[in-house]
Amino acid sequence: MNSDDCILLTYMHYPLLHVLQAENEYPLFEQVTNEFIPFLDQIESKKLIGATAVMSCVFLNVLNDKEFNARYAQYLHQFSSRQHQKALTFLKKWDGSLFSACKYFFQHDMMECIPTTVTNAFVSILKTEQTLNLQITEAIRVFQQFFEKKPVGFFIQQGEYTHQVDMLLKSHEMRYTFVKSSTDELKKSPAGIILFPYPKQGKQVEEGTMNKASAVLDLKAKDTLGFQRMQAASGTFQYPLDYARNIQFHQNETLALYGATKSAEFVSENNQLFISTVQKTEAMLDVIDFKHPSVVNAIYRQWLLLSSSDWLYNFKKVRDEYERQVKLFDFLCHEENPRMDSEDSFLSGSSFLYPAKEIEPAALSVNQYKGGLSILMLAWEFPPLVIGGLARHVFDLSRALAKAGHHVSVLTTYVEGLPEYERLYGVHVYRVKSLQPHHPDFLTWVNSLNVAMALRGLQLGYKLSFDVIHAHDWLVASAAKCLADKTDRPLITTIHATEHGRNNGIHNDMQQKIHLQEEELIRQSSSIIVCSDYMKKELITLFHVEQDKIAIFPNGIDKQLVVDAVNERLKESLQKKYNFRKAPIIFSIGRIVYEKGFQLFIEAAELFKKKQIDVQFVVAGKGPLLHEFRTQVSEKELDKYVYFIGYITDNERNQLLQACKMVVFPSLYEPFGIVALEGMVAKKPTIVADTGGLSDIVSHFDTGLTFARGDTFELINCIEFLLKNEKTAAKISENGYRKATTMFSWEKIAIDTSKLFQHHICQDKKRREAKN
């Protein structure tokens, strides 16, 4: 044998199941006597030079454990053979500690020691960074703690190597590792880690538990050398780094080594429970909130135990024990179970694992909220996704509640380009990706969104506990009900509008289905919030809701968000973009649906044109009738009188509110009419249809002008009046501004809403206590 060409790598394995099952240790003692002590003896006598030993945390603990060493000494005393006596002498020489010998040899460069994953996990089946860290980072830390010297190499069982492992080893300044490869060539990973090919066919020695993976990495020589032969022959080997120094690396083939998943090949129907459990428990660690930091170590240790590949060697035989350990993991994770003195606890029998108290939680994300209420809101739209008034309402209410000291989480729809989570004005916003966001069937699309919201909400529930679930409209009904059931907390729903109201009745199957969903949501809610007396009456009529179940809280208005300083540049660019004329602008904004009444503008514009009164209607917003309205405007040659400009930003809206002569909201159905408040806050004379919530906001000739719903002639009269009577228009604007800014404050609405929440939380608590 040419010693220049060889690296001796021996894998010191201690099967974890010994810890759990307290089996007879005799076979293990025999292995130590016949293999490990002779190995150390040859290191000590320098008959074996340059050997590399892989030592797991479990094995280091065994070697360092006083009780283990004492039991081993006691065992040796029973025998008088030369081998046993030699082992006893060796043990005594090292003060009864096998680890002391290893540490001395390593510190004095008599042998190389490197760590491996904490519990011999198969790294390629691990799915999260956290668990990979736990298996690798902890192993390096514990190794360094034992040896008081940092390792330079790391051994991965089965030679599995992934990009994540590469980056992790690099971050720990590891210099080399061993990978599965069919070629002899030494390579470097993209992160610069030297990769020794392992194992080469015929070089791995299949032995008992002790040295399961003992191998000689014979990189060039043709000889096969096993551990037993090595004992007899001994010899000189090269340390990996010494060997690597004189080798030319083949840089270009490094990527090909990624993805080697040899361990996964073992997975079969008989043992798939193991892999699914490892991965599910990883997912659990990812979502769980460590409400009881005292159990964090225990949970991590239990997971390390569950992820050990040792279980796989005879899974059928140990399956019952494995399932017991899974239950213990579950038990420890359960939020209501901080008890550490359980007889079932794995802690009592785990002293071998490693010093548990010193585990540094890799990603301890305790997210406990103290003070105020914890409110989970569900709303399908949330800024910057603004289709109607609901988004604005939820945005303003949520941040007013957050400002009042409550912890507010909002679950809403994902919008491309926006973060899935962000904190906006103190509100925790979670944007949820539906699995089928473009489903052609409307109700299926809604269901898909609800499944995604429910899944996210359940996941959040592991980290946060909610006091109340607050749903906004039927679109989030299924998810809201699911989350209220799961958390056993009251469900409060704000009904912004009804399907009946939106369509002036129920006319088809789809509307009927939505109507039924609204009815069911209302039935299952502890309380209903509406924004106007009009809506309360509508719910009572349509759904026969008890009066006491409905609370009226109007929408509020934050004048800071509406009254922006005039931005001349933006004003000019809007002018240029839409080619507005100098004529007075009559501005409106809303979804382009029939119920908003914008069709009245087209009729009014025709009449103004005939009368040669020069005005221009500017309507912002998008919706299903946008194309139809634009076509009509074009066909009637009203392009210079009516502009349907589509979606605009808040900033553009503010500039148009400043630039216009008046604002008009001609809705046929309007539960509240937050846009009217925006016009009033902008100090513009506001004309509204005398319908729904708009009638509560605007008093005719005081804070604005009103006209009969759907009556174009009355609308024209109002517009003409304001154009001709500037002084009255200014007075109306001033009155409107005063009313909007004093009577519709979000601070007050937040206080009222939280009082309602508090009341139902108390009621619910009593109900739960009575139930128990």
Next chain:
Amino acid sequence: MAPNLIQNLNVCIATQLDSSRIYVHWSFSEHIREMVESMFSTRWKELNLAMCTYDITGLHFNGHESNRYYMKSLTAHQDFMFMNSLESERTYVMDIGIQDKEGSFFSLLRSNPVYLMKEQHEQVNVTSLGWMYEPVKVHQGVQNEFSTYSLYSNDLEQVKKQYE
């Protein structure tokens, strides 16, 4: 003993076994099962559960369009599957969901994507050839009519009638 949190997780996890096989397992919580039962007005046991395997090589998968997809029926109690004979050097993702009588699929859980690497230790070609395949459109695109609170019609005359 505490309730079984692990079995109540809502997860679907896929792992490559070799160059042509994927192992996928999943679980649904009781609350999600109940929600789905209510959505479909059908008991869980009677739902037509299915697994849809999408070949998403070279695509930014949006839940609808894939190069190819395979549908496989599942039993109500099934919680894992071995996918065999898959083409290597392709990326797959698996959805667990419900297939209706018309064949339309409703996704409930989605796995992580899995790239099936060939076993040969060759240089991995990172350039995808996905663009060469005509995407199979499983579903159509965004519908403007329901990006809002209800299913609105864009037929003005039809809507007018509701107000007459």
